[in-house]
Amino acid sequence: MxxxxxxxxxxxxxxxxxxxxxxxxxxxxxxxxxxxxxxxxxxxxxxxxxxxxxxxxxxxxxxxxxxxxxxxxxxxxxxxxxxxxxxxxxxxxxxxxxxxxxxxxxxxxxxxxxxxxxxxxxxxxxVLGMPGLTAWAGLFRLAEFRAGDTVFVSGAAGAVGSLVGQFARLSGASAVIGSAGTPDKVRWLTEELGFTTAFDYHDGRVADLLAAAAPDGIDVYFDNVGGEHLEAAIGAFNEHGRAALCGAISAYNAVEPPPGPRNMFQMVSKKLSLRGFIVGDHTDLQPAFAAQVPEWLRAGDLVVxxxxxxxxxxxxxxxxxxxxxxxxxxxxxxxxxxxx
Structure with a gap:
């Protein structure tokens, strides 16, 4: 048979x-x-x-x-x-x-x-699988999130980004800023997920849009996009800013290697920490993740x-x-x- x-x-x-x-x-x-x-x-x-x-x-x-x-x-x-x-x-x-x-x-x-x-x-x-654990590991371990941080998330309406923003909000972020690709996604982030503010990256230079959204700078950046978004985040960082580099979807279909951020020198002057990661290296966080996230779901605190x-x-x-x-x-x- x-x-x-x-x-x-x-x-x-x-x-x-x-x-x-x-x-x-x-x-x-x-x-x-x-x-x-x-x-x-x-x-x-x-x-x-x-x-x-x-x-x-x-x-x-x-x-x-x-x-x-x-x-x-x-x-x-x-x-x-x-x-x-x-x-x-x-x-x-x-x-x-x-x-x-x-x-x-x-x-x-x-x-x-x-x-x-x-x-x-x-x-x-x-939310209970790989994207959820990715959001958890990147925010809390790689970016070393602390209550009171201003957090910027690119690709914020995606599977990972939408959870990063909510995890930060539920953990005491002073502000959560997201970028997305359509007005409907921007509205979803602010009206349903509780992001402080969000912008459509098609509406201008990302650096300008981020500066308007975070006039006092950012402390944490969760990167799903790379390229122009990463350059904008480096420019917006406060001293000792931390980034979790999760993805670079803006370059996935590129035939030639795209140019890197032009302001990498600010990593030195601002004393920044940018850390790439793969979620498979952080499965030891699964117990803490599995203990907290279903609780948020049952309480209705997470929008999925x-x-x-x-x-x-x-x-x-x-x-x-x-x-x-x-x-x-x-x-x-x-x-x-x-x-x-």
Whole structure:
């Protein structure tokens, strides 16, 4: 017997912005689970900016996808068949095996998730998952946030940025400033998430917009964008400012290396600390994160928004739209209903 699956494979390496021709959807027969394996029906899958780097031939912090290989990424699913006592049938699990509707995996490669009444499975890909821990580690460890800090977040309407701003607000920031790419996103940040102020970076030079939003300077910068935003933050920093460098989505599709900030000398004169990080190096923070964030959720203190697209066949278009800023909050693809 075999398990029939639909899976997205990498068809070609993109030059600049990816196109649908760089992917192909195939049907494959996978063998029934062997001893120690499970069959998972995927419920929701994640698309994330870091996946763009996995399409390139060069070295990145995440393993590259090979041509003809089924792509991978975070997903939550239900175990529909099991040959492992550790992961019984019916378990809700997290796996790095999305871009497919069904997967046959070693039980050791999945994590059984708690059943949280009233909390959708997709939250384990966002606020309770990798983006949430990324926001937590970057803000509290890398940027060494302290109550009273003025915090600036770029890409603030995304999965990570929207949580950074809220974590800072709930932890005593004196002001939280965000940048986003549309007026609707700016309104969402200020009217629903509690950001002190926010601006659309299309409305002028980021340095000017940030100076108007933070006339007394900033103490912490959480960077999801790089480029002009990073240069503006360096210029706006007070002495001993701290930055957590999480991403640089403005350069992900660049064919030539973009120029760096032109004001790096201010790192010396202002005694700044700019620290890049990968969340996988900070999993020791998981217990503290898992103790606090669900509590904020249950209390209604955190606003969570997802941009949801339906069906595996739409995964590529969803990913490409993500890279163009088409999401507010976490972008996910729903692959199956819980009762399906």
């Amino acid at each position: 075999t398990v029939r699956t639909r899976e997205w494979q990498l068809a070609a390496r993109p030059h600049g912005e990816p196109t649908p021709d760089d992917f192909r959807l195939v049907e494959l027969d996978r063998p029934d689970p062997a001893e120690g394996q499970v069959v998972i029906r995927m419920l929701v899958m994640s698309v994330d900016p870091y996946m763009r780097g996995r399409m390139n031939a060069g070295k990145s912090y995440a393993a590259r996808w090979e041509i003809g290989e089924t792509m991978r990424g975070g997903a939550v699913g239900r175990v529909v068949a099991s040959r492992s006592a550790d992961v019984p049938e019916g378990s809700l699990v997290l796996a790095d095996a999305a871009w497919r509707d069904v997967a046959v995996l070693d039980a050791a490669h999945v994590r059984v998730l708690p059943e949280l009444p009233g909390i959708p499975p997709s939250y384990h890909l966002g 928004r997802e941009t949801v697209r339906e069906g595996l066949e739409n995964a590529v278009d969803t990913f490409l739209d993500l890279l163009r800023g088409g999401n507010t909050g976490k972008m996910i693809v729903r692959l199956a209903a819980e009762d399906g």
